[in-house]
Amino acid sequence: MNQTLAETLVDSSTSFHKIQTGTSISVRDLTISFKTPKGVYTAVKDIDLTIGKGEIVSIIGHSGCGKSTLMNAISGMVRPTKGEVIANDKVVKGPGPDRGVVFQNYSLLPWLSVYHNILEAVDSVMHDKTKAEKRTIVADNLNMVNLWAHKDKLPGQLSGGMKQRVAIARAFAINPSILLLDEPFGALDALTKGAMHIELLKLWNLDNRNKTIVMVTHDIEEAIFLSDRVVVMNNGPAATIREIVDVPLDRPRNKKSIAHDPVYVDIHDRLLGLLFDKFSIED
Amino acid sequence: MNKLLNYRTYLPALYFLASMGILIGIWSLISVVTHNDIPTPGMTWVVFREMLANPFYDYGPNDKGIGNQLVSSLGRVFMGFGLGSIVAIPVGLLMGASPVGMKLLNPIVQILRPVSPLAWFPLGLLAFKAAAGATIFIIFITSLWPTLINTAFGVSSIPQDHKNVATAFGFSTWRYIRTVVIPYALPHIITGLRLSMGVAWLVIVAGEMLSGGMGIGFFVWDSWNALSLEKILCAILIIGTVGLLLDKGFDALQKRFAY
Numbered sequence: 373m374n375q376t377l378a379e380t381l382v383d384s385s386t387s388f389h390k391i392q393t394g395t396s397i398s399v400r401d402l403t404i405s406f407k408t409p410k411g412v413y414t415a416v417k418d419i420d421l422t423i424g425k426g427e428i429v430s431i432i433g434h435s436g437c438g439k440s441t442l443m444n445a446i447s448g449m450v451r452p453t454k455g456e457v458i459a460n461d462k463v464v465k466g467p468g469p470d471r472g473v474v475f476q477n478y479s480l481l482p483w484l485s486v487y488h489n490i491l492e493a494v495d496s497v498m499h500d501k502t503k504a505e506k507r508t509i510v511a512d513n514l515n516m517v518n519l520w521a522h523k524d525k526l527p528g529q530l531s532g533g534m535k536q537r538v539a540i541a542r543a544f545a546i547n548p549s550i551l552l553l554d555e556p557f558g559a560l561d562a563l564t565k566g567a568m569h570i571e572l573l574k575l576w577n578l579d580n581r582n583k584t585i586v587m588v589t590h591d592i593e594e595a596i597f598l599s600d601r602v603v604v605m606n607n608g609p610a611a612t613i614r615e616i617v618d619v620p621l622d623r624p625r626n627k628k629s630i631a632h633d634p635v636y637v638d639i640h641d642r643l644l645g646l647l648f649d650k651f652s653i654e655d
Numbered sequence: 656m657n658k659l660l661n662y663r664t665y666l667p668a669l670y671f672l673a674s675m676g677i678l679i680g681i682w683s684l685i686s687v688v689t690h691n692d693i694p695t696p697g698m699t700w701v702v703f704r705e706m707l708a709n710p711f712y713d714y715g716p717n718d719k720g721i722g723n724q725l726v727s728s729l730g731r732v733f734m735g736f737g738l739g740s741i742v743a744i745p746v747g748l749l750m751g752a753s754p755v756g757m758k759l760l761n762p763i764v765q766i767l768r769p770v771s772p773l774a775w776f777p778l779g780l781l782a783f784k785a786a787a788g789a790t791i792f793i794i795f796i797t798s799l800w801p802t803l804i805n806t807a808f809g810v811s812s813i814p815q816d817h818k819n820v821a822t823a824f825g826f827s828t829w830r831y832i833r834t835v836v837i838p839y840a841l842p843h844i845i846t847g848l849r850l851s852m853g854v855a856w857l858v859i860v861a862g863e864m865l866s867g868g869m870g871i872g873f874f875v876w877d878s879w880n881a882l883s884l885e886k887i888l889c890a891i892l893i894i895g896t897v898g899l900l901l902d903k904g905f906d907a908l909q910k911r912f913a914y
Contacts, residue, residue, distance in 0.1 A: 449822055473823040479816045483838040492834050493824040546824065 396550060396584035397423040397446055401455035404441050415441040417610040419455070421603065425549075428576070428585040430595035432643065433605030433614075439588040440554055442605075446586060447473050447552050459550055469497040472543035476555040478535040480527040480542075487523040490514065490542045497546040513545040516575060533564035537571065544575055553587040557594065566627060569597055573624070592643045596636060597625060604646045615646055694885045702885035703892075721874065725893065728859050728870040731787070735794025736855040742795075743802035743851070744844060750803070751810025752836065768800040772858040776865055786866030793862050794855045801850035809843025810836055841912050849905035856898045 402419040405412050416438035423429050431439045444450040445457050448467040457464040459471060467473075480489045490510045498506060514520045517537040527535055536556060543551055556572075557565045576583060589595050595602045602617045621635055630636050679696050686695040694702075710722030749756045750764075772793045779789030817839060821831045863872025871890060878886035 447823060449819065467823050467825060469825060473819075475816065475819060475823075477816055479820045481817060481820060481834060481838070484834065492826075492830065493820075496824050496826050496830055542824075 394425050395422055395458075396425040396427065396460065397421070397586065398458040399442070399446070399455070400458070402442070402445060402452050402457060403454035404438075404445055404450060405453040414453075414610040415608060416445075416605075417612055419613055421613065421616075423584060423586060425584055426581050427601065428587070428599045429601050429603060430599040431586065431588045431603045431605060432590060432592065432595050432647070433611065434607055434647065435590070437605045437608045438611040439590075439605055443552055443554050443586065443588050446550075447471055449473075469546055470548050471550045471552055472546055472548035474536075474539045474543045474551070474553045474556045476558050478527070478532075478539045480535060480538055482527050485524050485526060486519060486530070486538050487514065489527070489538060490545050493542050494545050509545055509547075513541040516544070516578070517541045517571065531564075532560050533568060536560060536568060540568075540572065540575070549583060551583050551585045553585065555588050555590070557591070558589070565591075565594070569594065570627070573598065577624075592640060592647070595643070596621075596639050597627065597630060602639075602643060604643065617642060617646075692884075694888060699885045699888045702883070703889045706886070706889055716868070717877065719869065721871075721889070721893065724869060724871050724874045725897065728863065728872065729897070731791050731862075731870065732794060732852075732855045732859050735791045736798045736852055738791070739795045739798040739851060739855075740802055740848060743799045743847070744806055747803045747806025747844070747847070748810055748836070748840070750807035751840070757807065757811070764800065764803060767796075768804075772797040773861055773865065776862070786868060790859070790862040790866045790870075794858050797858050798851040798855040801854060802844065802847035805843045805847030805850070806840060809840035812843075813839050842909065845905065845909045845912055849902065849909065852901050852905060853898070856894075856901060860894060 399419050399421040403414065403417045405414040407413075419442060431442060433439050441450060445452055446459065446464065448457075448464045448471065459468075480486075481492070484492065487510060490513060491506065494501075494506050494509050498509070501509070511520065514523055517540060519534060519537055519541065522530065522534065527538070530538070536559075540556070543553075557568050560568060572585075576585065585598075587595075587598065596619055599619050602619060604614045604617065605611050606614045617639060619639055621630065621633065682693075682696050686693050691698075706721045710720045710725075712718075712720040713723060746760065750760050751757070775793045775796050776789055779792035780786065783789055783792060813835060817835050820826075821835055826834070859870065860872035860875065863870035864876045867873050867876070871894060875887055875890045878884075878890065
């Protein structure tokens with residue numbers, strides 16, 4: 373029921389307009405190394421990547437290829453060893469309210485209700501708003517993901533999909549211009565995942581497609597359905613960008629019909645090839 | 656099915672009664688073997704009823720009711736335990752939150768923790784010039800460690816996920832302490848308090864034997880001097896029961912704060 377509603381919303385909102393143009397994120401010559409007991413480990417190396425405002429970009433690659441490290445560098449949770457990340461024309465020196473993060477394992481605080489999980493984040497970031505305004509923001513965002521009825525529940529009482537919706541509502545609530553999603557739907561079953569894709573695009577549409585979304589994933593279908601471009605990473609250590617694949621599919625996209633689109637099939641094959649060529653077994 | 660008619664409803668109570676039966680059986684056996692040097696449960700029960708008939712009488716410094724002795728001991732225990740907790744929780748938070756604090760303070764904790772409470776007693780006497788103060792002091796110093804160590808462990812084991820939330824949403828230090836550190840560490844702190852209370856209740860008897868004057872420990876020693884083994888056995892049972900009740904209280908608190 374929910375899904376059909378969301379789907380029509382995505383499919384019908386053709387009257388959007390992009391206000392912003394230009395560069396949102398610029399990663400320049402980025403190398404990140406960690407000191408470990410066994411010596412220096414380089415996660416990613418020589419990464420150059422420019423992401424436009426309002427663009428949806430997926431980063432895809434095998435486990436341990438440094439996808440999350442690249443993501444953490446953009447969010448500011450990890451400092452570059454070499455090079456720099458520029459977000460909204462400012463060099464990233466740490467986490468900031470212009471970049472909202474959704475973590476793989478939801479990362480909700482288990483002792484706070486759904487409502488307070490979002491309110492604490494809003495309260496922490498939005499210093500210039502009054503209490504009433506903050507409450508309105510929380511309510512609006514909970515309504516947007518259809519969780520107002522569950523606002524007083526603890527995260528432990530919610531399903532995985534609901535928890536992830538809370539995490540997404542929390543990230544949207546602080547109204548960041550950049551949204552960073554680290555394998556956001558990785559722990560969800562296929563049906564819930566599909567519904568969440570629609571939900572995410574709906575939120576993006578409601579905001580006139582102004583938010584830049586960067587998403588780490590290892591799901592090819594998810595990457596194509598959501599993204600404007602897909603960044604394919606080489607295997608780590610010292611992972612680099614293998615290739616950036618454009619996804620020139622018109623929006624709004626329809627989950628049902630897109631799978632038969634020859635462009636989609638082409639991109640799908642291309643990504644599979646890029647990811648799996650080293651792993652084929654010789655007959 | 657009617658819950659009151661189902662025998663399973665009464666099973667825990669039946670097991671408890673059976674357990675007490677075993678205890679009384681072993682006790683009776685020992686009384687027989689020692690030719691009643693150890694009083695029988697029956698003889699003890701008679702004395703116990705006399706003691707409970709008027710628990711709060713006060714006939715001078717060396718003759719007070721068991722209720723008075725118990726209240727006096729509990730007062731000291733909660734005093735020493737309370738002071739210990741006031742010191743242990745903040746220091747534990749500090750040790751858990753700061754690796755430097757941990758490295759600086761942990762050796763001190765490890766050296767002082769295994770020291771017998773009685774070894775501290777002379778220092779208490781020296782400091783407070785009074786036996787009552789010394790008793791509270793040894794309870795304070797021995798009940799510190801479980802709370803301190805558990806608090807430190809709780810804080811130092813905060814999952815990276817929770818820390819990431821605080822970093823990503825720019826939590827201030829105070830917000831981080833209020834919404835992450837305290838709620839996460841609370842179950843660990845309560846576990847520490849529970850263990851500390853157990854230690855405090857163990858130490859009070861020994862402390863009061865040394866300090867004299869009043870309290871359940873003094874009562875045990877006084878009864879030994881009066882050669883009333885029945886009273887000693889009564890005191891043992893009362894000490895055990897009160898200890899159990901204290902533990903159950905903290906158990907309930909622990910369940911209240913489990914996520």
